[in-house]
Structures are given as structure tokens and as C-alpha cells.
Amino acid sequence: MSELALNVVLVLLFVLLGGVFAASEMALVSLRESQVRQLAERGGAGAKVAKLTSDSNRFLSAVQVGVTLAGFFSASFGAAQIAPMLSPVLQGWGLSSGVAYGAAFVATTVVISYLSLVFGELVPKRLAMQSAERFSLAAATPLDWIATVMRPVIWLLGASVNVVMRLLGRDPSEQKEQMGTEELRSLVARHEALGVEERDMVVDLLSVGDRTVQEIMTPRTEVEFLDAALPIDEAQPLVRTLEHSRYPVCGVNNDDVLGFIHVRDLIHPDASVRTVRDLVREIEFFPTGTRVLSVLTEMRKNHAHLAVVVDEYGGTDGIVTLEDVVEEFVGEIQDEYDREEPEVVAQGTGEDVSGLLGRAEVAKLLGRDLPEGPYDTLGGFVMAGLGRVPEVGDSVTWDDLVLTVTALDGRRVDRVEVRHAGVTSSS
Numbered sequence: 001m002s003e004l005a006l007n008v009v010l011v012l013l014f015v016l017l018g019g020v021f022a023a024s025e026m027a028l029v030s031l032r033e034s035q036v037r038q039l040a041e042r043g044g045a046g047a048k049v050a051k052l053t054s055d056s057n058r059f060l061s062a063v064q065v066g067v068t069l070a071g072f073f074s075a076s077f078g079a080a081q082i083a084p085m086l087s088p089v090l091q092g093w094g095l096s097s098g099v100a101y102g103a104a105f106v107a108t109t110v111v112i113s114y115l116s117l118v119f120g121e122l123v124p125k126r127l128a129m130q131s132a133e134r135f136s137l138a139a140a141t142p143l144d145w146i147a148t149v150m151r152p153v154i155w156l157l158g159a160s161v162n163v164v165m166r167l168l169g170r171d172p173s174e175q176k177e178q179m180g181t182e183e184l185r186s187l188v189a190r191h192e193a194l195g196v197e198e199r200d201m202v203v204d205l206l207s208v209g210d211r212t213v214q215e216i217m218t219p220r221t222e223v224e225f226l227d228a229a230l231p232i233d234e235a236q237p238l239v240r241t242l243e244h245s246r247y248p249v250c251g252v253n254n255d256d257v258l259g260f261i262h263v264r265d266l267i268h269p270d271a272s273v274r275t276v277r278d279l280v281r282e283i284e285f286f287p288t289g290t291r292v293l294s295v296l297t298e299m300r301k302n303h304a305h306l307a308v309v310v311d312e313y314g315g316t317d318g319i320v321t322l323e324d325v326v327e328e329f330v331g332e333i334q335d336e337y338d339r340e341e342p343e344v345v346a347q348g349t350g351e352d353v354s355g356l357l358g359r360a361e362v363a364k365l366l367g368r369d370l371p372e373g374p375y376d377t378l379g380g381f382v383m384a385g386l387g388r389v390p391e392v393g394d395s396v397t398w399d400d401l402v403l404t405v406t407a408l409d410g411r412r413v414d415r416v417e418v419r420h421a422g423v424t425s426s427s
Helices: 003-030 033-042 045-054 056-092 097-130 132-149 151-167 181-190 196-208 232-240 292-301 322-330 359-366 378-386
Strands: 246-250 257-262 284-287 306-310 316-321 344-346 351-354 395-398 401-409 412-420
Touching: 003 045, 003 056, 003 097, 003 132, 033 045, 033 132, 045 056, 045 132, 056 097, 056 132, 056 151, 097 132, 132 151, 196 322, 246 306, 246 316, 284 292, 292 322, 316 322, 378 395, 378 401, 378 412
Parallel strands: 284 306
Antiparallel strands: 246 257, 306 316, 344 351, 351 412, 395 401, 401 412
8 A cells, every 4th residue: 555545544544533522522412311211221331321311521521522632633733734735746747846845735624524524524424423322332432441541631621611611601500491382392293203283282272281271261151050949840851952961059149159060960859959059069269370281280189070171260260171181192082962063163254153262263263363452262253353243244353364353142242254364254
């Protein structure tokens, strides 16, 4: 092998050695905490990986020393050994001695820099990102050994870094930022290993933590209350005409909820039972701002299937069932009594949606959040925009959308046509 070829091989070895260090760094910093814990439980190289990642100063300094030395030797060796060998070739092409050496030096430096970028940085880091665990296990033992041998140098580098970090007003011991909910939600949404349904379910689960019971409750205007003074012989035929198995029982008015009864309680009651009040069971109460997850926890703990949602004045705002809460986690559950009225009906000029859509449903279906205000449904937003009780045909503008009331249920907005401004309504 000629001397030039040998020098080229040595330069390539230095470049590849730098690539090994660069790949090791990328692999270790790419590991998730859950991966590190699993590797630590395996012992051996996995335990060394956990040891290295627990002290970022130690392994980063060891890696950087390796990268710097490999880069230094590849560049200096190339400039010192290869450039002088290329200079005579360029002189043979008619260049003067000084120009030939300068051109050879620049050309050698450019080529080595290119090789260092491609084979010493970009390719190794890309491979390490794709197989972070495998690279980390392979690099753990050599890096741990290098870090031990070069402890004085690494200590000096670490101390210097800590001083500079403090001068910049940062805590050197602070670890990398934790993944936020939005980042996690985005990560899950892009995770192709999960099916579409699984991704949607996980994203919904992450969103549940931000929702309150007021967003999922059935408003009081939609609730069937039973009067506590109602005689049993009147209550029995009444519930046969209704669709539910549990009913809140009120005293003076609907703000005075005493508890609830189950339809089973009305089947062959004791002879001493005269009115609905005699069958009342205890019921849970939740403020409107209670988080859905807290509601689920309390209802499970107390074996409750029905709860009352109360406003800041203690009045009844609505009710929530265990099914309502569970549906926030697993999606809509249809039973034999559910009327399958679609929340969204596509039309030629827009969409016809339910006025009872809550904030979460509006965000999902329309791709935007309801503005803050004294309402929690799309119908409430329309009513607030009008400033009066709506009539069929009334419209309000929301950014580039026009919301038109298409149906009322009493004084409540039942259906709303949503279309873009400039599109003629179909109603």
C-alpha cells in the first residue's frame, strides 16, 4: 500500500471514530426515560446506560473529548501528511510551489470536512436516532471506560460548564424539559404503529384531563325530575312512559334535589311506602368546575351512577351519569333508548349541528375553540351573540363562519347550521 493510500485510510479511520462518538451521543440523548428504566432493570450494559444518562456532564464530556480528538487528528493529519503529497501533482499542472501547496491544503481540508460531516456526523446520528437503544448498549461500556480514565479532564470540563451555566442564570443540575400534554398528543397522533381508532382514543384520553363536568353534563332543562311528594301509584305509570332507569328527586323545586330513585324501587314497594320521598337514595353533588377524571374517581369510589352538577349559587345546573363520564374515555355508548340524532348532518352549503355541542365537541367538529363567555354549548354561544331569546332563522357571525338557528326546543337552540361566510344558506 502506498504512503498516500495509508494516510487516506488513517484519516478515514479518524472520521469514522468521530462518527462513533457522535452516534453514541445522539443515541443516549434520544433515549426516553421509560427506555432507560427498562435497560437499567436488565443490568450489565443496560445499567451502564442508566449510569451514563443520570450524569449528563460525565457522558457528554467524554463524548465531546472523543469527537474533538477525532476531528483534530483527521484534520491535522490530513493537512500535514496528505496536502504535501498532493502539492507536487498540482505543480505538475503548472502551478507555482506556493499556490500548489495552498490549493492542496484547501482541497484536503474541504474533502476531510465533507467526509467528517457526512460520515462523522450526519449518517451516524441518523442511524443512532433510528436505533437509539441498540447503539446505547453498544457504546455504554467503552464510554464508561473513557469517562473513568479521563475523569480529571471531564471534571474540569464539567466544572467549567457549571460555572458558565450559573453565569447565564441557569441551574446546571436541571434536567431536560418534560414532555407536555400537547407534545404527547401530537406524538400519539403521528404514531403509525397505533391504528386510527387507537390513536383517536389515546388523544381523547389526553384531552379528558382538561375537561370539566359542566362540559359533559345533561343540562337541567333536559332532565326528567320526579317530585318527592308524588304518590307511588302515580309515579309507577309515569316512569313507564320515560326512558331512563334513574331519576333525580326534587323537593320544593329543581334546585332542591333530595336524591334519586331507581325504577326497581317502584316495583312492589313496601306497604309503608306512600310517596317517592320514601324511596329516595343518596346522590353525589359536584361543582361545575370539577375535572372529569376527579368525577370518575369519586363515582367509582362511592359506587354512584348518577350525580347532580351544582353552580356557584348551589342551584342545579344539570346531572351527569357514570355512562357520560365513561364515554369521555371510550367514546359514545349507544343503548336501546338512545335516539341516534346525528350531531352533524352534512348539507350542500354547510353542516347542521346540535345546539347542545359542548366546548370539547365544538373544538373537535369545527376545529376551533368557543370563545370564553357565560355559556358552554354552541347554542349558548349563539344566544349570547344575539343577546335575546333566539328565533328560527337568526344568525350570528363567528370569524369566517355564519351560525344560523334552524330549530328550537322551547327557548333552547336545538340545531344550528354552520356555513362559511359568503355561502348562501340552504334554509
